[in-house]
Amino acid sequence: MSNFYFGECDTVELAKKYGTPLYVISEDYIKERCDEIKHDFLLKYKKTMAVYASKAFLTKEMARIIAREGLGLDVVSGGELYTAVKVNFPMDKIIFHGNNKTEEELELAIKNNVGRIVIDNLREIDLIEKTAEKYDKRVNILFRISPGVNSHTHKYISTGQVDSKFGIPLDDNIIHRGIKKVINYKHIKLLGFHFHIGSQLFENDTYIRAVRVIAGLMKEVKDELGFITKELNTGGGYGIHYAGKGERKPLKYFTDAIMGELEKCCTEYNLERPLLMIEPGRWIIGEGGITLYTIGTIKNIPGVRTYVAVDGGMPDNPRPSLYSAKYEAVVANKILDERNEIVTIAGKCCETGDILIWDLKVPKIESGDILAIISTGAYNYSMASNYNRIPKPAVVMVSQGKDKLIVKRESYDDMLKNEI
Incomplete structure (x- = not known):
């Protein structure tokens, strides 16, 4: 079992099925x-x-x-x-x-x-x-x-x-x-x-x-x-x-x-x-919720830091920017691999402060990997916004190995529906 399981569900498969970012609730x-x-x-x-x-x-x-x-x-x-x-x-x-x-x-x-x-x-x-x-x-x-x-x-x-x-x-x-x-x-x-x-x-x-x-x-x-x-x-x-x-x-x-x-x-x-x-x-x-992201750009600044960007950030989790909240995370498709690199997880917003996790230990990381941030059940979905016109993620409920969609992913048209 080389992938990260949550609520007895394979989170990598959940990411494939529903897309990312994705809130998963147990x-x-x-x-x-x-x-x-x-x-x-x-x-x-x-x-x-x-x-x-x-x-x-x-x-x-x-x-x-x-x-x-x-x-x-x-x-x-x-x-x-x-x-x-x-x-x-x-x-x-x-x-x-x-x-x-x-x-x-x-x-x-x-x-x-x-x-x-x-x-x-x-x-x-x-x-x-x-x-x-x-x-x-x-x-x-x-x-x-x-x-x-x-x-x-x-x-x-x-x-x-x-x-x-x-x-x-x-x-x-x-x-x-x-x-x-x-x-x-x-x-x-x-x-x-x-x-x-x-x-x-x-x-x-x-x-x-x-x-x-x-x-x-x-x-x-x-x-x-x-x-x-x-x-x-x-x-x-x-x-x-x-x-x-x-x-x-x-x-x-x-x-x-x-x-x-x-x-x-x-x-x-x-x-x-x-x-x-x-x-x-x-x-x-x-602790009954996690958020799944897909890793995109990896930017290494020699002697300084490696930034790993995900397809979400402040809009789906404003707490690190708001409260300096700290989170743990795992690379869901490499859960058993040795964590011998240190990276900073960056969001995709046009804000320098859009950093989800500073100095996270991870295995060899690549674009396309799935990152699971832990303990995001509270004050993530409820505080989500459309900053930078980014649609809000879907929410999936899992139980005993079964999954069901409880909130649909927002579309661009959903964001514009009230505008004249």
Whole structure:
């Protein structure tokens, strides 16, 4: 078996069948992570809920899988919500986020009876009340709180600090005002609070600190306003392996710590433990995806570097340019060959920064070889663009040696269809 297999499928054959660049997603891997969530969280603890953070990767087929696995869906835009609507995803299991929801998006959410709307700022309260009154609905909400906890991650994906575009700051004049306001509204029901402290986190200490902060808020609003917190959503952000340091940890490393601290705080503050929610996204899908490319130009600059160009780049994976993200890769048709050369994998865009991997160890490499970049399931397809007028790749789902197309490759005409 000299080729690289993924989901029991020969990736070289997949490249021949569907062309490159090609996103390949393992349904088996997704199911394994969902099983872990069920076994180590949902069945282990009472009053729990898990939702998939769909911004990591969302297609109609992915939404169907999540529904079949019994998880909920976290959406952050009208487009993500509309995708869920089109596959008849259970609306009561949808949580609608966003720091600047439009009136149209809120109308779509309320009209379709989403389970919860997470309020990111007090402006949204009146918009929700007005829309809910229009459709004669009662809307469940959570307040997103900025707990003031700094996480150990890239500044672009840190979200729980005081200076954040997300959430309501822990200021009595703001949060207390919001709670007082919604308590008296006819069409809004406040269930509790939400926080998200960042992404690609490998330690549980920041979650523990954030839970203690929010538990303090729960006690405060009970004592001063008489509000009983029924739900606490602790977000996601659990890290996965890309390249170098950092290995994906078991879910229970995070959830046991979160639950332990919450129960401890509730006992200390004489509070009823609320329903605890988590929102993993990348942790479910990230390592369950790869991207296949065909190698084209090989440019050797003596004494400096060898650039190996592939037929994709920034448009299908902007993360290296955006976050300096690091990836691992293998030459799929030479998986057993000795890796004794060092090359830099370059994308095909007219950008000096379009580099996918610096200094990758590879075997003797040639034009026409197939390169497989690992752990591209999250924030690759979902962040893809048509920069340089490059069509978006197809997406193939694999499971137990079988493959099926779930997103067609974009054509030039597809890119132009909305232009006049």
